[in-house]
Structure formats: structure tokens, C-alpha cells
Amino acid sequence: MAHGHDEHAPIEHEAHHSHAKLYVIIFFILLVMTGIEIAIPIVNETVLHMAKQLEVALLLALMTIKGAIVMMFYMHLKGDRRMFGTLFVFPIVCVLLMMLGFFALFQPELW
């Protein structure tokens, strides 16, 4: 089953190049971002006093970046065939629209 990358390449058994270092770096980036996420509501309440909307927007932005990093590096979508990414990202976009739709319908006072 040597179809990891291209099954028309000759079946290769020699070891791939290790990316362990990159994965650890990514882990620390994600860790720091999670720390910032946790800190935002606390800092906002005690020091900054931003508007709630701004806080939510910041959190969602961080969440999106974290998710994108996981997808690109841990799920290997970066550098993988585009079909896989399409099959996964298209539903995500659709679901975001669906959530906005539901949200609007359940909060009619927003209109």
C-alpha cells in the first residue's frame, strides 16, 4: 500500500524524511495561542475593558488560525493534493454559512 503520495511512483520502502522538529514547533505555537485565548477574557475583564464584540471577534480569529494550522500541518493538507482540502474546506465554509443562518433566525431582534 505505498500510495501515500503517488501510487504510480515505484513502491518505496526507504524511510521518509522526519518532520518531528516542525511538529514540535507547531505544537508550541498552538500552545501559546491557546494561552492567549485563555488570557483574553481575563485581561479584558480586569484591564482592557474592550467591547464584548471585539473580544469575541479576537477569540474567533485565534480559533480560526489554530484550526487552520492543525489542518495544514497536522492533517498534512499543506502540500497534499488539493482534492482532499476541497472535500474538507468546502463543508466548513457551508457550515459557517448555515450557522450564521440559524443564528440570524434564532435572534430575530438582530434584524
Next chain:
Amino acid sequence: MAQAVVRDIDKNDPGRGLDLRKLGMWTFLGSEVFFFGALVVTHLSMRGVVAPSSSKTNLNVEGVRELFGYNVLTSILAFILLTSSLTMVLALDGVKTNNQKRFRFWLGATIACGLIFLGGQVYEFYHIVHEGVTIKNMMFGSTFFFVTGFHGTHVAVGIVWLTSLLVSAIRHPERYNAGNYMAVELGGLYWHFVDLVWVLIFTVIYLI
């Protein structure tokens, strides 16, 4: 290999050379996106309804927010699941570099992280129920348990999946190697997806 019989489509075809099982896995994960999307939007739509449906609990709106909001336990859970993603990808790296020892060690570490996460979640549920919020008596609680419970179920399925991989790797040494790692990669994709869902849940349910 059955896939060897899969014939060559055109050179520029977007489907050319794709692994059959990986293609199915991504398609399935696309469907899972909708599943968790529907779950989370149910919670978001209903979380405003904090009024207890029966007066078994004395919590007011602030109390509920506090109970379900961010706390030390949930950040530990987030940390553990994040770590498990790292260990999973290191396990895959191990099998791809033909390093059986590293592969098994990190796979075992991933399973351990998953088990700790599940234990933490059980403790969290117990704590919340102890405070008087159950799946029955408050919409916030019902939808909260539903979303996190389904996520926990996925973690459990992932643990079973990875454990069966580990067992088969121990029983048949060298079954997975640099030339045959798709089974590990698929389990990893599922595991990372579950982690991805937690990234969403952690932000949207606990922090916001």
C-alpha cells in the same frame, strides 16, 4: 493490492493517483463537519435559554455562565488534547521513518492522552451535575452535555481505533512501515479532526 488495479485517469485529472481510503476519509470528515456544525449551532441557539425548566437548581444566569465557562479543568483538557495531536503526528512520523519504537511509543502516548481527556470530561460532567445542572433541567445544560458528550464519544471511538492499530502493530511487527502507513494516517486524520472540533468547542462554548 487492489488499488493497483485502479486505473490511470488523465494526467491532469484532479482525481489521479489519490488513495481510495484517504479520499473516503476526507469525504466522511466533510460530513462530520456538518454533524458538529448542527450540534454547535443547536447549543448556540439554545444557550440563551438559561431559565431552569424545573426548579431543582438555584443557579441564575451568572451562576450558569460561571459553571460552564472557562476554568482550570477545561484548559487542562485543551492542553491534553493538543498534546495528543502532537503525539499522533509524531507516531505517524515514526512509522514513515521506519522507526517502529517511536511509532509505538507515540501511538501509546496518544491513547493515554485520550484516556486522560475522557477521564477529565467525566469528572467535569460529575462536577456540573453535582452543582445541580443535569441534562434534563436546563436547556443550557442539555445542549452543553449534548455537544461535549458527542465530542467525547468521538474521542472514545478514536481511542478504540488507535488501540486496535497499536495491537495490530504489536502482533504483526513491521506490518506498518514506510511503505505502508495509510492505516496509521487515516486513524491520525480522524484523531486530528476530533482535536479540531475541540478547538471549536473550547473557544465557542467555554470562552465566549
Next chain:
Amino acid sequence: MATDVSTLHHAPAKQRRGWLEWITTVDHKKIGIMYAVTAFLFFVIGGLEALLIRLQLGSSQNAILTPEAYNQVFTMHGTTMVFMAIMPVNAGFMNYFVPLMIGAGDMAYPRMNAMSYWLLLFGGIVMYSSFVFGGGAPDAGWFAYAPLTSTTYSVTRGMDYWVLGLQLLGVSSLAGSVNIIVTIIRLRAPGMRFNRMPLFVWMSFVTSFLLIFALPSITVGITLLFFDRNFGTNFFLPAAGGDPLLWQHLFWFFGHPEVYIMILPAFGVVSEMLPVFSRKPIFGYEFVAYSGVAIGVLGFTVWAHHMFATNLGVIADTFFAAASMLISVPTGVKIFNWLATLWRGELRFKTPMLFSLGFIAMFVIGGISGVSLAAAPFDLQVTDSYFVVAHFHYVLFGGAVFALFGAAYYWFPKITGKMMSERIGKWHFWILLLGFNLTFFPQHMLGLQGMPRRVWTYQQNQGWDFYNLLSTIGSFCIAFATLVFIVNFIISLRKGAPAGNDPWDAATLEWATTSPPPAHNFDVEYIVHSRRPLWDNKYSGEGRGMTINYDFHPHLPPPSFAPIIFSFGLFVLAYGMLNLASAPLIGIPIILVALAIAFVGMNRWVGEIAQDPVL
């Protein structure tokens, strides 16, 4: 696994015979036949339920059925026709013909394909077993609006059976759709680019995406419902802070794409049949294909047009009305393309052609009443009336069922190697067309006169007797027409004229192999150069449509017990879940046994994959 390639080309190790051959089969053609036959049986059952409904409504203040029985019958009629008749017939044709049309040897995951079928059968059995074990069938309608589904208003266990049956059917459809998608992306023959695929394959592709995106929503909805009914939650119960509209949103977010899931494969088969019987290529291939994609995408933005009467607000109403009307554009594009295909064609009025033309005419009527329903103010006048019933029967019966009967006549020769009787077929068509219009056209009038749908009976002085009587007479015509089809089917199966490979002189790859095709589908590999490989080879010159690669070694996975064992485990699991809340001492052991069975199946499955890595 570095298995020696030559060992893979042996014939399947154990070729089982008789009924075991069908139980263990992983051949997409046998599975397709089982799908279609099972679905037709459910179609007949659902049709008998429809006859009961029409008998009850045939005259005012009738009491053939009790109100409780009436609720059960109309609920099961809708559920059966949607989930167990039309969807699986579509799935059956897709299973049989998508691999053939793209020149593949099998589906991408043959064992998972078998599992999809068994889950359909078991899901149907779970649902129908409610008549026996549940104290009554589901009785809250196929739409299952809260709070009708609550234990207060639906006192039998019927709705629990409904939920668990639907869960099995959902897993079946999900697995089937993933299978179709992967098959189409990956297993097309060389040269069969996306823009050379037959239109039925295009529509199957779109339909499968609709399914995997829409199903999760109802899965969430019915799981919430199951918890409401069994574990004391209040998701849909307004008295306790729940929201019945939440159900409607979750249901219709699935339910509206669902109508395209039922009709798009029908569009596909009609787009295959019309060119063949008009003797010219489809007009505007790209438009027919991409308008199908457009319908699929837009289909996700219109769900709340089923909810105009729930006071969504002016802006939401306007949005959903506009989006719904927008769908008529790609649909209209298709209809004009079909008409343009007929234009100056050498029309041959064989039975499949008659059904295709009947489809276009009936679907246009249903489409026009659909556009009028999309207008929120008009919808508010006729919502929940028989006008709506007439509308969706024109698109689903006049549309999907006509097209699928046509497909049955069109592909019967390929599946069995024998022709269906043209004479009986034409009788079938005309009786069905007459009976269909007699049944459902008067319902437009009934709706405009204010007759509500889902009612058990009505008063004599309301003036609805005449049209209801017409409708009931019509429904028996439909039943008679179906009987004619069954007779034709049996006679043709026994004494039909031999069909040959390509009885219709058609254009697509499934007609390049024998009728019925061998287990491995094709002896050679076709390299496709055009959208109409057979026609172009015949009429434009050898090699213009396709060329042949003789150095080709088909491989088939061996028959397997794993799919049916695993599915049976899930089937038993459903009964365990049913008893989990009411009688945990029975439920929990059943669940454990079920998990053990499923584990045995899964274990076998994994073991077989290790030998032969196809799911």
C-alpha cells in the same frame, strides 16, 4: 503490502451459490438489484398505505380507519416513500450504473456497499416492526413536528422506532454516498474526464454530496428527539424552555436538500434517455450538468420556505422566498435543454421515452405550483392544505417516480439481458398517467377550497366530496398501473426477447459490455475520448469515441459475510436502544450482544482488508 500482483487476478476464492451468493455478495450489480427490488417492495407497501388513506378520504365522514390508524398510515406512507422507496431505488440505479457508465470494475468500497444495502433493509424492518412490537406505528407524520412527537401526543413507542430506523437508514445513505463520491472521483476510466461523464453520473455525484451534507442535520435532530422521548430532556418542549422550531430548522435543513436528493437522479436518467430516443446528443451538456450543481448548492439556502407560517419575520421570509424562486432558474434551464434536445430529433416513442416525456410534463406542472408556493403570501393561504400535497406529488410522483419507471424500462435489458414488453409497457404508461392526474390534479382544487392536509375526515357540507372521490378512483388506477408493471416485469423476465448488448443504440459505456454484464463488468479497458463513446465510434469513425486496451486484468474482492454481520449488529443495537430507558435490564444485555456481533463483523472485515485492502 508487497503482494505478488499475479496472485490477485485469480477468480474469487470461494464462489458461493444460491441465497448465500446474494447474502455475501460485494458485487455492485447484485447489490444494485437488491436495492431496487427491496425499494420496489417498500414502494408497493407504501402504495397500499396510500390506498388506505384514499379509501378513508373517498367520502365524507368515513370511518374505514380510526383517527389513530389514519395517523399511523399517513406517517408510514410518507416515511416509506421517501426513505425506503425513492431514495433506495435511486441508490440501486446509482449502484448498478455509475461504475458501468464510468467504465469501472466495481465501486470503490465493495464491502461497505453491501453494508449500505443491509442497513437499508434492516432500517426498514426496524421501522415496520413498530406495528408489531411498538404498540403502533409512528404517528407524527414523516416531518415529525414537535410537539406532536412528544410522549404526551404520541403515546406509542412508534416514534422511537421511527428514530432508530432512520438512524440505520442514515448510516446506510452516508456510507453509500461516500462510496459513490469516491468511485466517481477515482475510478473513472482513462480519458473519462469530469466533463465527459454521463449526466446520470453527474447527478449521482451532486446527489451524494447533498446527502453527506444534509444527513448530519437530521441525525442531530432525531437524536435530540430520542433523548426527549426517552431520557427526559426538553429540547423541543416549549413548556420546559425547549423550542419546537429548533426541530423544524434541523429537519428542513435536511428535508429540503432531501427533495433534490430524490429528484436529481431522476433528472439524470431523463438526461440519459432523451438523447437516445431523440437520436441526437443532449443539448447544452454543460448547462444540464452545472445547473444540477447549482440546484444542489441553492438547495441548502431555502429550507425555511417550509416554515413561512411560523412567523420568521419579513426579512427572513423575503430571503427564503427569493432563494426558492431562484431555484426555478437552473431547473428551467434543464427543462429547456431537454426540450431543445427533442427539437428536430428523430423521436422514437418507446416506453422509456414516453415516461421521460411524461416526466417533463408532470414535473413542469409540479414546478409551477412550486414557484407559486415559494411566494410567501400565497403560501400562507394554502400552506398545510391539499394544494401542497398536490404540488409535491407532482414533483415526486410525476417527477421522480415517472423517471424511475422510465429508467426501469430503459435499463431492464442491460440488467436481465431481456427486453420488456413494449405493448404492456405502453399500457402501463397511459394508465399511470391517467390515474396519476386523476388522483392529484383534483387535490389542487381541494387545497384552494381550503381542505387541510393530514386530516382524518371532513364534513359532508364542506363540498369536498366530489374531488376526493375522483382522487380515490385515480389512486386505484395507479395501483392497477403498478400491477401492470409487475405483470410486465414477470412476463418479460421469463419470456422477454433477447436484448443484445445495445438494444437502444445508446451512447454510454454501460452498453459496451454484455447484457447482463459479467461480474468484472468489462473484459477490456476502454480509453474514452468523447462524451458519447459508443455513438462516436459508430457514427464518427472507429476510435473517435473510445479505444480499447486489451492488456487489462480485472480484480474482484471475494464474497464476504462481514458486511451483513456488522449491519446485523447495528440492527440488534437499535432494539437495545429502544429498551435502554424503559427496561434497562433488557436493553443493556441486548446492547452488549449487539456490540459483540458488530465487533465480530468488524473484526472479520479488518481481517479481510489485511488480505485485500479494499473496504
